[in-house]
Amino acid sequence: MARNNSETTSSSRSTHKIRSSDIANVLSHRLRDEQEEYLVRWRTQTPTASSLRQAICSWHGLSELTRALHHVQRYVEARARAAPPSRGAVGNISAVPSKRKRSSPNDEATLSRDAELGIITPSHSSDRSRATSAIPSETAEEAVHVYNGVLERKEGWIGAKKSKRVPTVEIDATTLPTPHMMEEASATPTKQAARFIREAFQRKLRRVGNLSLVNEVDSTAPSLEFQFVNAYVLGDGVYRADPDTYEGCQKPCRPNMGQHIGCELPRACGCLEYAAVDEDALRRDEPQRHAEYALQMKEGAFVDRTNLPKRFPYKRPQGEHRPQTLQRFYLESRHAIYECNVNCNCGPACKSRVVQKGRRVPLTIFKTPNRGWGVRCSEKLVEGQFIDTYLGELITNDEAEQREQAGPKDKASYLYSLDKFVGDASDITADNCFVVDGQHKGGVTRFINHSCEPNCRQYTVSFNKYDARVYDLAFFAIEDIPAGKELTFDYLDKDEEEEEEVIAKREEAALDPGNMDKVLCNCGATKCRGFLWV
Ligand SMILES: C[S@@+](CC[C@H](N)C(=O)[O-])C[C@H]1O[C@@H](n2cnc3c(N)ncnc32)[C@H](O)[C@@H]1O
Numbered sequence: 001m002a003r004n005n006s007e008t009t010s011s012s013r014s015t016h017k018i019r020s021s022d023i024a025n026v027l028s029h030r031l032r033d034e035q036e037e038y039l040v041r042w043r044t045q046t047p048t049a050s051s052l053r054q055a056i057c058s059w060h061g062l063s064e065l066t067r068a069l070h071h072v073q074r075y076v077e078a079r080a081r082a083a084p085p086s087r088g089a090v091g092n093i094s095a096v097p098s099k100r101k102r103s104s105p106n107d108e109a110t111l112s113r114d115a116e117l118g119i120i121t122p123s124h125s126s127d128r129s130r131a132t133s134a135i136p137s138e139t140a141e142e143a144v145h146v147y148n149g150v151l152e153r154k155e156g157w158i159g160a161k162k163s164k165r166v167p168t169v170e171i172d173a174t175t176l177p178t179p180h181m182m183e184e185a186s187a188t189p190t191k192q193a194a195r196f197i198r199e200a201f202q203r204k205l206r207r208v209g210n211l212s213l214v215n216e217v218d219s220t221a222p223s224l225e226f227q228f229v230n231a232y233v234l235g236d237g238v239y240r241a242d243p244d245t246y247e248g249c250q251k252p253c254r255p256n257m258g259q260h261i262g263c264e265l266p267r268a269c270g271c272l273e274y275a276a277v278d279e280d281a282l283r284r285d286e287p288q289r290h291a292e293y294a295l296q297m298k299e300g301a302f303v304d305r306t307n308l309p310k311r312f313p314y315k316r317p318q319g320e321h322r323p324q325t326l327q328r329f330y331l332e333s334r335h336a337i338y339e340c341n342v343n344c345n346c347g348p349a350c351k352s353r354v355v356q357k358g359r360r361v362p363l364t365i366f367k368t369p370n371r372g373w374g375v376r377c378s379e380k381l382v383e384g385q386f387i388d389t390y391l392g393e394l395i396t397n398d399e400a401e402q403r404e405q406a407g408p409k410d411k412a413s414y415l416y417s418l419d420k421f422v423g424d425a426s427d428i429t430a431d432n433c434f435v436v437d438g439q440h441k442g443g444v445t446r447f448i449n450h451s452c453e454p455n456c457r458q459y460t461v462s463f464n465k466y467d468a469r470v471y472d473l474a475f476f477a478i479e480d481i482p483a484g485k486e487l488t489f490d491y492l493d494k495d496e497e498e499e500e501e502v503i504a505k506r507e508e509a510a511l512d513p514g515n516m517d518k519v520l521c522n523c524g525a526t527k528c529r530g531f532l533w534v
Contacts, residue, residue, distance in 0.1 A: 016153045018060065020068040022160070026075035027057065028177035028185045029193070035061050036192040038072055039181065041173060042149075042160040055173040056149035056160040062196045064158060070224040073197050076190045077220070083186070147171045194219035204228060210362045211444055212378075217367040227441045232470070235395035238434055240470040246463060248343030255347030271344060271352060272310035274465050276335045281309040313337040314354050315384070324354050325384030326476050330459070334493075336420060336471070341463040355461045355474045359388040365447050368486070370522040373447045375487050381477040387456060387487065390416060390445045390473040392438030400435035407439075410519050412533065413491065414439035414446065420460045421468035428468055436473065445475055450532055451488030452502070453525035455481050458489055488523065491532060499527055506530040 018040065024047075028039040037059045044051040065072055148170055150163040162168075177185065198213065201221040205211040208228045213221065234240065249270040257264050266272060266281075283290040289308075296303045314324045330337055340352045361377050368374045381387065395403070397417070404411050416436045422428050438446035448456070457478045462471040475489065497505075509515050509530045519532040 014061065014063045016064060016156055016158045017067045018064055018158045020070065023068050023071045024055070026071045028181040029075070029188060029190060030059070030181065030184050031188050032059075036188070036190065037061055038065060038075070038193070039177060040065070040068075040071070041176070053172045053174050054148050054170075056147065056162070057171075057173050057176055058146040058149075058151055058160060060158075062192055066196065066200070069193075069197055069200050072193050073221070073224050076193050076197070079185075079190070080220075144169050147176070148173060191219065194221075197221045197224060200224055205365070208444070210359065212362070212364045213366070214364055215367040217369055220367070222365060222373055222447070225440065226446075228443065229391055229441050230443075232391060232394040232436065233441050235393050235399060237396045237399070238394045240394070241464055241467050243342050243463075246341045246343050247466060248341050248345065250345050253345040255345070256349060257346065266310045266312060267307045269310070269346075269352075271338050271340045271465065272312070273305060273338075274336065275310040275313070275338050276329060276333065277305065278309040278311045285309070312352060313339065314351055316351055323360070323382065323385045324351065325382060326386075326459075328384075331384050331476070331478060334459075336460040336462055337474075338465055339461060339463050354386050355389060355472055356463060359386075359444075361385075361387060363388070363444050363487075365444060366486075368449065371449045374449045375444060375447045376484055377481065377487060378483055380483045381481040383477055383479050385477045387475040387477060388443060388445050389461075390436060390438055390443065390458065390475070392416075392436045392442035392446065393440075394418075394434050394470070395437055397431055397433055397435055400437065403437060409517060410532070411439070413450075413519075414442075416458075416473055418469065418471060418473075420471065424468060426468045434469060448475070449486065449488050449523070450491040450521065451523040451525055452490060452494075452521065452528045453523070454488040454490045455479050455485070456487050456489045457493065494529075497527070502527040502529060505534075509534045 022043055024041045024043040026038045027041055030037050030039075039057055039059050042056040042058070044055050062069075062072070146160075146168065148162070149160050149168055150166045152159050152161065198215070198219070198221040201224060202213055204224075204226075205213055205228075208230075215221070232240070247270065249272075252268050253265060253270070266278060277293065279290065279293075282293060293303060293308065295301075311327060311329050313327060313330050315327055317324050326337075329335070337355075338352070339354065339356055340346050340350050341356070344350065346352070361379055361381065364376050364378055365373050366376060377387070392414070400415050400417070404415065414437055416438070417430070417433055418436065419428070419430055419433045422430050422433060436442075455478060456475050458473050458475055460471050461474045464470075475487075477487075481487065506529055515531055515534060518534060521528055521530055521532050
């Protein structure tokens with residue numbers, strides 16, 4: 001049924017929703033009957049200067065916008081960026097998506113990127129001469145709920161259309177919001193929107209499971225546009241092997257070896273082919289072979305690893321409800337970890353299966369005072385305990401470079417090159433390795449902040465020993481971490497340095513003009529290097 005444009009559109013109990021894809025953007029907000037209402041500009045198929053002027057705009061309560069809340073979030077955060085927080089408005093929003101360039105208000109001939117995205121800047125309101133019919137008075141303006149069209153409600157959805165039958169209030173949509181609307185908006189809080197947005201993000205977390213959100217700093221929530229995924233999302237030109245084709249360990253490995261804790265064959269297990277050689281065992285058991293091995297390693301010669309004793313990645317579980325932890329050797333080295341896989345003979349109880357079983361610990365995304373969102377665990381973690389993997393879009397290096405150039409200055413923080421095996425006997429180079437971009441699609445670990453003195457580290461974990469291109473990036477605790485303490489890792493994974501050395505370098509970095517546009521590090525560690533990427 002067609003709705004007259006003078007009808008109220010903001011029922012607080014609405015069962016009819018606006019589709020996210022039908023909205024171009026949110027232009028303003030106001031309070032009516034104690035309910036926040038948001039002025040929505042409907043999307044036109046292909047935005048042209050004239051279609052933007054004639055775009056349908058209408059006011060809606062939040063219950064009609066629950067499927068399109070990220071548009072409200074963008075509006076609220078852009079507003080907070082433009083003005084310092086006041087009277088219940090949102091505060092620190094350092095982690096919101098990048099700012100967009102805005103189009104020249106009078107440049108109709110060439111549509112800017114803003115216009116393509118459907119963003120109309122308030123500054124257009126100065127060009128009143130284009131209005132098809134100016135709004136006569138503030139009172140009339142207040143009464144209007146739909147401009148340039150009518151709304152219809154069908155099958156749970158709200159749509160907008162032009163109507164020849166129903167008289168409509170016509171206005172140059174690029175003049176919205178009007179100065180009066182802007183004035184009203186500046187005096188109106190966005191608390192209800194903040195609650196709707198926070199609840200929507202919490203619903204996302206519940207769908208993932210074992211995740212929560214805490215914000216004791218302001219009323220914001222992480223971007224609703226962030227999509228949680230549970231595996232890499234393959235981009236164009238990216239490929240990975242089907243798990244059915246992975247080579248698994250075969251006989252003599254067998255299920256339930258070693259009192260049901262899996263593999264006990266550090267020389268024979270095929271999955272350990274590229275695992276770290278247990279040099280202590282080799283020296284002790286076969287001194288001659290150890291001497292040959294040490295020489296081959298020193299000269300960079302080929303090493304036949306068959307039957308050399310290898311190190312298992314994980315310790316046996318230390319009690320029924322205790323987590324398995326990384327062996328000290330792996331914890332302290334950067335050696336890749338090889339786990340057993342779906343085609344192995346060892347069975348699911350094998351001790352070389354930790355990361356593949358996924359996150360077991362409850363994590364909380366929380367707002368920090370000076371580093372955007374961070375992550376903590378509500379349970380204590382022990383040294384060597386697995387936390388979670390870094391996920392995201394798996395893209396080519398070329399694609400990553402393009403995204404880095406087009407993105408904000410901290411884009412690099414979300415990009416992780418899978419370059420562990422560059423330089424090994426493979427055709428992988430720094431220019432053709434794949435890259436994980438976790439900014440818009442990924443897992444909770446994408447919210448982990450950097451520290452120059454971290455309590456976690458990222459390790460390479462492979463289930464397919466012959467694939468040097470695609471592997472997991474897994475976070476482990478590198479010390480015991482009390483419940484509630486922020487989890488951090490060193491984005492540059494640097495080796496530890498002496499304090500005086502770090503301080504000297506930090507002072508030098510602060511004076512280097514080349515670091516002027518670098519992101520300052522707020523980790524607060526004694527050995528802080530001063531910048532995120534130095
Ligand atoms: C991978 S994200 C971490 C999550 C991020 N805090 C957020 O709110 O989405 C990396 C970004 O967080 C911020 N960040 C992380 N660690 C920081 C630190 N030690 N000091 C300052 N900013 C930091 C920077 O903006 C960086 O680009």
